[in-house]
Amino acid sequence: MSVDALPSAERGLSRRLVEIVVALALMGLAGLVLWxxxxxxxxxxxxxxxxxxPARVGWLLMIAAAFALISAVRARRREIFVTWEQLRQVARVFVPLLLFxxxxxxxxxxxxxxLFMALFMxxxxxxxxxxxxxxxxxxPLVIFWVFEIQFLVPLPKSPFVATLGF
Incomplete structure (x- = not known):
């Protein structure tokens, strides 16, 4: 079924686009490794x-990503990789986690x-x-008690918590 014939709820990112973006990202990573x-x-x-x-691994990654890019560009399939609704569900979890x-x-x-637990819940x-x-x-209080007091393992603290003497 072609992408144009799909109802709007079934539209999303095409597999071809995702493969191209991933191949380009891997080529960028390989370039950083080589540099x-x-x-x-x-x-x-x-x-x-x-x-x-690491240079040999970087060249292997660059070659593999180039083949993946060529394959994705030449592909004529128009299947959906992920719908917009599925992507929204992933973002509902990923965005708060990134902010945390x-x-x-x-x-x-x-x-x-x-804040993360309260907003997520x-x-x-x-x-x-x-x-x-x-x-x-x-x-967070239990985590503080276990790590800071019992195990004496300091975790990153805000200036507010640091003023309490810990």
């Missing part, structure tokens, strides 16, 4: 230099965990407000 390898020395002077083996990871650097792990789950409040406060 770094040759910067370290990728030759053989009395033995392999630091970048010798970025938040750890600025807010510390405890406050970021509290409210938006994705169907929990009562008291359950959200209890879980999002108690879990």
């Amino acid at each position: 770094d390898s040759y910067g370290r020395g990728a030759g053989w002077e009395g033995g392999p230099q630091n970048g010798y083996f 990871v970025l938040g750890v650097a600025y807010l510390g792990i405890y406050i970021s965990s509290l 409210l938006t994705v789950g169907s929990f009562r407000l008291w359950t959200v409040a209890a879980a999002s406060v108690l879990v």
